[in-house]
Structure formats: structure tokens, C-alpha cells
Amino acid sequence: MSDHHDHAEEGSPLTETELRVRALESLLVEKGLVDPTALDALIDTYETKVGPRNGAHVVAHAWADPAYKVRLLEDGSKAIAELGYMGRQGEDMVVLENTPKVHNMVVCTLCSCYPWPVLGLPPVWYKSAPYRSRAVLDPRGVLRELGVEVPEDVEVRVWDSTSEVRYLVIPERPRGTEGWSEAELAGIVTRDSMIGVAKVQAPARGGRR
Amino acid sequence: MRRLLRAADVGQVLLKGGPARLPDDVVPRFKPGDRVVARNINSTGHTRLPRYARGKRGVVDRDYGVFVFADASAMGRGKQPQHLYSVRFAARELWGPEASARDVVFIDLWDDHLDPA
Amino acid sequence: MNGIHDMGGMHGLGPIDREENEPVFHHAWERRAFALNMAAGFLGEWNIDMSRYAREQMPPAEYLATSYYEHWLWGLERLLVEKGLLTRAEIEARVAELRRLAPR
Numbered sequence: 001m002s003d004h005h006d007h008a009e010e011g012s013p014l015t016e017t018e019l020r021v022r023a024l025e026s027l028l029v030e031k032g033l034v035d036p037t038a039l040d041a042l043i044d045t046y047e048t049k050v051g052p053r054n055g056a057h058v059v060a061h062a063w064a065d066p067a068y069k070v071r072l073l074e075d076g077s078k079a080i081a082e083l084g085y086m087g088r089q090g091e092d093m094v095v096l097e098n099t100p101k102v103h104n105m106v107v108c109t110l111c112s113c114y115p116w117p118v119l120g121l122p123p124v125w126y127k128s129a130p131y132r133s134r135a136v137l138d139p140r141g142v143l144r145e146l147g148v149e150v151p152e153d154v155e156v157r158v159w160d161s162t163s164e165v166r167y168l169v170i171p172e173r174p175r176g177t178e179g180w181s182e183a184e185l186a187g188i189v190t191r192d193s194m195i196g197v198a199k200v201q202a203p204a205r206g207g208r209r
Numbered sequence: 210m211r212r213l214l215r216a217a218d219v220g221q222v223l224l225k226g227g228p229a230r231l232p233d234d235v236v237p238r239f240k241p242g243d244r245v246v247a248r249n250i251n252s253t254g255h256t257r258l259p260r261y262a263r264g265k266r267g268v269v270d271r272d273y274g275v276f277v278f279a280d281a282s283a284m285g286r287g288k289q290p291q292h293l294y295s296v297r298f299a300a301r302e303l304w305g306p307e308a309s310a311r312d313v314v315f316i317d318l319w320d321d322h323l324d325p326a
Numbered sequence: 327m328n329g330i331h332d333m334g335g336m337h338g339l340g341p342i343d344r345e346e347n348e349p350v351f352h353h354a355w356e357r358r359a360f361a362l363n364m365a366a367g368f369l370g371e372w373n374i375d376m377s378r379y380a381r382e383q384m385p386p387a388e389y390l391a392t393s394y395y396e397h398w399l400w401g402l403e404r405l406l407v408e409k410g411l412l413t414r415a416e417i418e419a420r421v422a423e424l425r426r427l428a429p430r
Contacts, residue, residue, distance in 0.1 A: 021358050109334030130340045227374060255375060
């Protein structure tokens with residue numbers, strides 16, 4: 001990402017980008033094409049309501065309830081909707097399970113498609129040229145760079161999100177979490193593990209939340 | 210008809226989303242297990258067939274059903290309802306012998322991106 | 327189109343830079359650019375595929391030098407003008423006016 005011309009914040013000179021955003025907003029509002037309070041509601045939704053906690057809930061539920069996991073892998077959209085998550089940029093969900101033999105990871109090489117209802121808006125690295133270019137070409141190298149070493153006998157499956165189908169990875173449930181509550185499990189599921197670029201780590205003994 | 214998005218409707222609008230799946234009854238050109246080759250297209254318009262897959266051979270893994278064909282829809286040519294598939298490509302088919310023999314890339318492609326191989 | 331957006335398989339674009347505890351938006355303008363895209367899209371003048379196509383037409387050097395929400399902003403301007411909701415001249419005039427009024 002380049003920040004070369006967007007350092008300005010309140011009280012400092014406006015950057016060209018800020019000026020253009022303000023210009024568009026003011027013109028569209030004047031013409032009655034955009035309601036500024038709708039903009040506030042959209043921002044609030046993705047800043048405070050929709051995010052990776054939703055996906056963590058789905059994963060924890062799947063770990064805790066084998067029948068739910070079966071439904072989730074069979075029809076992702078329907079099973080995720082059971083928990084109340086659905087809609088924009090998650091209309092058609094496919095869920096992939098990481099196992100000791102298969103490691104799934106998700107990318108969108110053409111833009112930055114991402115399952116918003118369960119993970120929120122994508123992080124900068126996911127939208128960045130380095131990830132989009134190399135995830136399909138050298139997934140093991142990318143995973144290594146992100147701290148995940150995939151053994152040679154494990155199959156790496158990369159999912160390039162080229163349609164409106166959106167993918168969510170169920171990471172492997174770490175050992176030592178037997179008997180944990182769903183809320184405790186959800187607490188250790190990270191965003192990156194649901195994209196397939198991180199493993200879920202159980203906190204060391206005594207670190208259980 | 211232009212629709213103005215109101216703050217009070219934002220929640221419902223987001224929950225409803227904008228489904229690209231269509232109810233149309235369209236005969237699929239392929240079924241899971243079929244060997245396919247991605248077309249070598251170089252249109253100046255929009256396409257969801259990435260360059261790295263063009264001309265490459267893969268296997269249809271899943272048939273996702275009937276969807277809006279993005280390549281047409283982006284150009285104002287309507288929805289052109291057709292089947293969307295998850296197509297599996299071996300890493301070695303895409304990237305050559307240096308790639309892992311075990312690894313694969315799944316790409317979502319439509320009927321109009323594919324030919325039988 | 328064979329654009330810069332279609333980057334699967336390219337080398338040399340640098341390391342993957344992951345930020346700890348990343349905020350949803352990094353700047354106030356990103357919030358507005360995101361929401362403007364969503365609200366303007368709802369008008370029904372274009373579809374999501376047209377939005378992607380618009381962003382893909384950003385010149386390649388500029389695409390690589392700018393961030394995701396700058397791509398969105400560029401695409402939105404293009405669609406607004408293409409569909410006749412705003413003119414290029416009125417956007418530039420408003421930008422110039424805001425620049426004059428902006429704190430220095």
C-alpha cells in the first residue's frame with residue numbers, strides 16, 4: 001500500500017484524495033443521490049458490528065457440534081445463516097476444512113473478494129499486490145512468509161475467488177482444547193486462520209480465557 | 210428507477226445482499242469430474258478468467274449452479290445465466306515442473322470460460 | 327482485459343506486510359470512500375461487475391502506487407461520470423473550491 005499522499009488528518013492540509021472524496025460526497029448529497037446518514041450507518045456496520053468474531057463463532061460452533069460441521073461443509077450459506085450471518089458479499093458461501101492432510105487458503109487475485117458477513121472488510125495485506133500475485137504461484141512460500149510451515153505430505157489447496165462465491169476456512173482445532181466451551185473456542189480463532197494463512201494456537205497452560 | 214439508500218434501511222439491505230445466483234433452468238455444459246481447458250481469451254472487456262489459467266487444463270470439481278455471467282454483466286450485456294463451477298488445476302499444470310506435485314488451485318469459472326479437454 | 331489487476335502469478339511485488347491489530351479503516355476518508363461506493367451502487371445505475379471493470383481501467387502505474395480505497399474512489403468517479411450523475415467539470419470545480427477553503 002502507498003501512503004505517499006494521504007497522511008493528512010484533522011487540522012492539517014487536506015490531501016488530493018481527501019479533497020476528491022469530500023467533493024464527491026458533497027455533490028452527491030446536494031443532488032439527493034446519497035443520504036449522509038446512510039453513509040454513517042454503513043461505516044458503523046463494518047467498524048463495529050460485522051467482523052471476524054462472526055466467523056470465529058461459526059468455526060467454534062463447527063468444532064463443538066459435529067452435526068453442524070457436516071451441514072456447514074454441505075451448504076455453507078444455509079448453515080452460516082443459522083447463526084444469523086448472511087448477505088452482502090457472503091450470499092453464496094463455501095466452507096473448507098483444514099485437516100492434517102489438506103491445507104486450504106483463500107485469495108482473490110483479480111480484486112479482493114472476501115466473505116464480509118463472517119470476516120468483515122479485508123485487511124490491507126489481503127488486498128495487496130504481494131499477496132494477490134504470489135498466493136496462487138507459491139502458496140507454500142507465502143505461508144512460510146506468514147509463519148506457517150506446511151509439511152511436504154500435506155496438500156495445499158488455493159481457492160481463487162473469481163466469482164461471487166465466497167470461501168471460509170475451518171482451521172484445525174488445536175490439541176488441548178477438549179472440553180472447552182464454544183465461547184472459549186471462539187476466543188482463539190483468528191481472522192487469518194479463517195483465510196487459511198495461520199494456524200490456531202491453543203494458549204499455553206494457564207493462559208485459557 | 211434510482212433508489213436512494215436510507216440509513217434506516219442499511220441493515221436490511223446488507224442482510225439481503227445482491228445475490229448473483231439465478232433461478233433459471235439452464236443445462237450445464239459440464240459435470241464434476243469432466244476434464245476441461247480454460248479458453249485463451251484476451252478481450253479488452255471484463256473477465257473473471259485470470260490470465261494465469263488461460264489455455265490450462267483442469268477438472269471440474271463442483272457445479273455451483275446457475276449464476277450471472279460476470280464477463281457479460283460488466284459490459285452491460287445482461288445476465289447470460291449459466292453454470293458456474295469450481296475447477297481444479299494442478300499447480301504443475303499452471304506453473305510447470307518446479308511447482309509442487311501435490312498442490313492445486315481452484316478457480317471459479319463459468320460455462321463460457323471452458324471447453325472440453 | 328489484460329490489466330494490472332490480474333496479478334496472479336507475478337513476481338517482484340514485494341513482501342507481504344501484515345499489520346498487528348489492524349483497524350478496519352486507516353483514514354477518515356477511507357470510511358467515506360467505502361460508504362459512498364456502497365450507497366452510490368445502491369442507486370441501481372450499475373452493477374458490481376461494472377464497478378470492478380471500472381476499477382480495472384485505472385492506469386497500471388497508478389494502480390500499483392495507490393491503495394485499495396483509492397482504486398474504489400477512482401472507479402466510482404468514472405462510473406458517476408459515465409452514467410451522467412456527475413460531470414468531470416463539476417467534480418474538478420468542487421475539488422478546486424474545497425482546496426481553496428481547506429486549512430493550510
